[in-house]
Amino acid sequence: VRPTTVLRREALTAAVPVALAALLAAAGPATAGTGGAPGVGDPYFPLAGNGGYHVDHYGLTLRYDPTSRHLDGAAVLTARATQDLTRFDLDFKGLKVTGLTVDHDRAQYRRDGQELVVTPRRPLHKDEEFRVAVTYSGIPEQVTDPDGSADGWIRTDDGAFVAGEPQGAMTWFPANNHPKDKSSYDITVTVPEGRTAVANGALVGQRTAHGQSTFHWRQIEPMAAYLATATIGKFKVEQYTTRDGIRVYNAVDPREASRAAPVLKKLPSVLEWESRLFGPYPFRNAGSIVDHAPNVGYALETQSRPLYDSAPDLSTLVHESAHQWFGDSVSLTSWKDIWLNEGFATYAEWLYSEQHGGDSAQKTFDGLYRHPASDHLWAFPPGDPGSGKNIFDTPVYERGAMALHELRTAVGDRTFFGILRAWAAEHRDGHGTTAQFVRLAERKSGKDLNHLFTTWLYSPGKPNEA
Ligand code: ARG
Numbered sequence: 078v079r080p081t082t083v084l085r086r087e088a089l090t091a092a093v094p095v096a097l098a099a100l101l102a103a104a105g106p107a108t109a110g111t112g113g114a115p116g117v118g119d120p121y122f123p124l125a126g127n128g129g130y131h132v133d134h135y136g137l138t139l140r141y142d143p144t145s146r147h148l149d150g151a152a153v154l155t156a157r158a159t160q161d162l163t164r165f166d167l168d169f170k171g172l173k174v175t176g177l178t179v180d181h182d183r184a185q186y187r188r189d190g191q192e193l194v195v196t197p198r199r200p201l202h203k204d205e206e207f208r209v210a211v212t213y214s215g216i217p218e219q220v221t222d223p224d225g226s227a228d229g230w231i232r233t234d235d236g237a238f239v240a241g242e243p244q245g246a247m248t249w250f251p252a253n254n255h256p257k258d259k260s261s262y263d264i265t266v267t268v269p270e271g272r273t274a275v276a277n278g279a280l281v282g283q284r285t286a287h288g289q290s291t292f293h294w295r296q297i298e299p300m301a302a303y304l305a306t307a308t309i310g311k312f313k314v315e316q317y318t319t320r321d322g323i324r325v326y327n328a329v330d331p332r333e334a335s336r337a338a339p340v341l342k343k344l345p346s347v348l349e350w351e352s353r354l355f356g357p358y359p360f361r362n363a364g365s366i367v368d369h370a371p372n373v374g375y376a377l378e379t380q381s382r383p384l385y386d387s388a389p390d391l392s393t394l395v396h397e398s399a400h401q402w403f404g405d406s407v408s409l410t411s412w413k414d415i416w417l418n419e420g421f422a423t424y425a426e427w428l429y430s431e432q433h434g435g436d437s438a439q440k441t442f443d444g445l446y447r448h449p450a451s452d453h454l455w456a457f458p459p460g461d462p463g464s465g466k467n468i469f470d471t472p473v474y475e476r477g478a479m480a481l482h483e484l485r486t487a488v489g490d491r492t493f494f495g496i497l498r499a500w501a502a503e504h505r506d507g508h509g510t511t512a513q514f515v516r517l518a519e520r521k522s523g524k525d526l527n528h529l530f531t532t533w534l535y536s537p538g539k540p541n542e543a
């Protein structure tokens with residue numbers, strides 16, 4: 078296993094606490110009546126997201142002081158009820174709520190772990206649009222994921238590395254925190270002059286006054302909450318437009334600049350190459366945030382602008398860029414399907430190598446099949462990692478990529494790349510499930526692929542040689 082992969086996952090031993098949350102989420106009374114459910118029903122993260130409404134747009138206005146680590150926030154959510162609601166939840170952890178209104182009326186709320194339970198003055202009707210405004214403040218705290226890694230608002234020596242996969246969005250804004258719910262965003266961040274705040278999408282405004290700089294970002298294409306960022310640091314900034322008309326904004330910590338430069342220079346050609354393979358790049362904006370966050374240990378495909386904890390190598394840039402199609406534009410409906418993100422992004426690395434003078438994908442496959450770095454590669458099947466603890470582990474990435482390679486071998490290159498392009502096109506700005514991918518592959522190839530996918534995605538242990 079190459080070091081790039083090691084960077085993104087962690088060999089962790091933290092025991093999974095039994096999902097008490099699962100029991101709570103499943104318990105009847107909490108979801109009865111016209112209250113919105115406290116989760117969307119994700120088996121791995123039962124309290125992630127909320128039932129009863131969809132958020133169309135988040136307007137987040139933040140002020141952060143890296144010295145005191147104090148964050149002041151105002152979030153305005155424009156939402157639509159999908160059922161009658163006397164009460165609904167937001168996911169929000171830590172920070173103190175200082176005010177909350179629904180449609181400009183002060184609403185009652187209480188905190189219950191990561192649930193912010195809101196009771197509007199007047200019940201909401203199915204299909205009604207409503208506006209929730211929350212003000213909050215305090216010192217944001219990162220969350221520890223089931224695998225022991227950290228996500229959310231992660232403090233750095235000059236700002237914050239802000240990454241939310243899978244749970245961390247709720248550490249800095251109240252959210253419907255599950256990829257099932259995608260929204261557009263305006264993210265406005267004020268920081269002391271000399272720092273830069275980088276979020277998703279287009280930079281639509283920037284000003285400095287009285288020693289404070291404000292950056293206003295707008296993400297138009299729908300985005301899952303975990304892909305939002307507001308990373309802050311002392312960055313060097315570079316902006317340009319690619320031949321395809323994509324606006325690029327790169328922000329780089331000067332300590333990483335010399336190692337990052339040769340890799341970032343390749344971003345336009347990587348995006349062009351991926352566009353040829355996967356179909357048009359799904360967003361108007363692109364770029365990179367190269368932070369200096371030695372305690373993080375991974376990169377994240379934050380939408381339109383991947384976030385790196387240090388200068389990435391080319392393979393990692395290829396990986397996070399491929400996620401813009403697979404994971405960001407086409408989102409998960411359940412964390413269990415994580416191979417649709419990680420297996421695809423890993424396979425993009427193999428393809429890049431194959432088409433740029435490195436090992437063929439077959440050779441990478443064979444190497445893993447014959448001499449895996451450890452038996453851990455076969456520890457669980459990628460289509461059913463078992464729990465949130467395993468979603469970023471080697472079998473999801475490497476065996477997930479192996480499953481795609483098996484598909485390619487079975488259907489041939491022409492059909493295989495047609496399947497990838499159809500997947501990105503048919504689910505663009507939307508969602509996909511493993512079952513839908515299997516059906517698409519069968520439709521495009523005219524083959525019964527049940528055995529192949531059952532073997533590579535769902536069967537425990539090392540699959541037999543075909
Ligand atoms: N999706 C990221 C990648 O593979 C990994 C995110 C890991 N997140 C975490 N909390 N460990 O590029």
Ligand code: ZN
Pocket residue numbers: 396400418419422
């Ligand atoms: Zn990935």
